[in-house]
Amino acid sequence: MESIVQDIINGNIASFKMVYQQYHTKLYFYILKCTHSEYLAEETVQLSFILLWEKREKLSTAFSISTQLFRIAKSVMSDLLRKQEVRNRHIQAMVRDTDSWHTETDIAVKEELYLVCNSIEQLSPIRRSVFKLSRFEGLPHKEIARQLSISPKTVENHIVRALRQLKNSLPLIILLWIY
The missing domain is CATH 1.10.10 (Arc Repressor Mutant, subunit A)
Incomplete structure (x- = not known):
């Protein structure tokens, strides 16, 4: 196991591809089980492997590649969930603001329509x-x-x-x- 980590640290594409083939599906289903979201599972897996490759010099030979990969995935998943929560809060705030704006606008339009109809009459x-x-x-x-x-x-x-x-x-x- 230590040799696979060392190969990836050294930039060996073949070892990286092998790890990808071996852990892609396992990682996907693990994240899917945690998030119940296919989108988040796919995003997490892709970003995890990207980070694994980009930060390969920081990998430790003291831990197995699966341990490090799943640790990266948990971190990525937490970031994505946090971003999604912030996005949801912003959307909810926009919906609340839009609803109150629509209510105010509807009342103003009804008042204007009443004035117009009354003047026409x-x-x-x-x-x-x-x-x-x-x-x-x-x-x-x-x-x-x-x-x-x-x-x-x-x-x-x-x-x-x-x-x-x-x-x-x-x-x-x-x-x-x-x-």
Whole structure:
């Protein structure tokens, strides 16, 4: 066993490949059993072997390669779990912030929508009909004129006057929603 560790310390690729073949699956299932996560098991195994090779000069001939490899894997697994926990806390905080933002935004939108609807209802009946057919139904002026038996120019005048009336009764930011 000491010779395999020494071979890896010396940079012998063949010995490293042999250790990889021998311990890859064992290490994977050990980490999988600890984390219950295939992703974490795969990441831990790959990073462990990378670290084993990169830090090979620091290996000890006093311990078997499996002992050192599993020690590296435990350290890598702890780091990955810690990072995942931090990531989860950040995501939870973002979700909480987003939920409260959505609630505040929903309330503001409902209030603005109420103001808009209320202002539209304050329009004269014909102007209100022309405005709703134009803005809510998306009908062209000619079609509105045909449906209401008025001229297209009258439709245009009603829309212009409705917008002017709404502009005077609503804050500017709500008016942008109408256009």
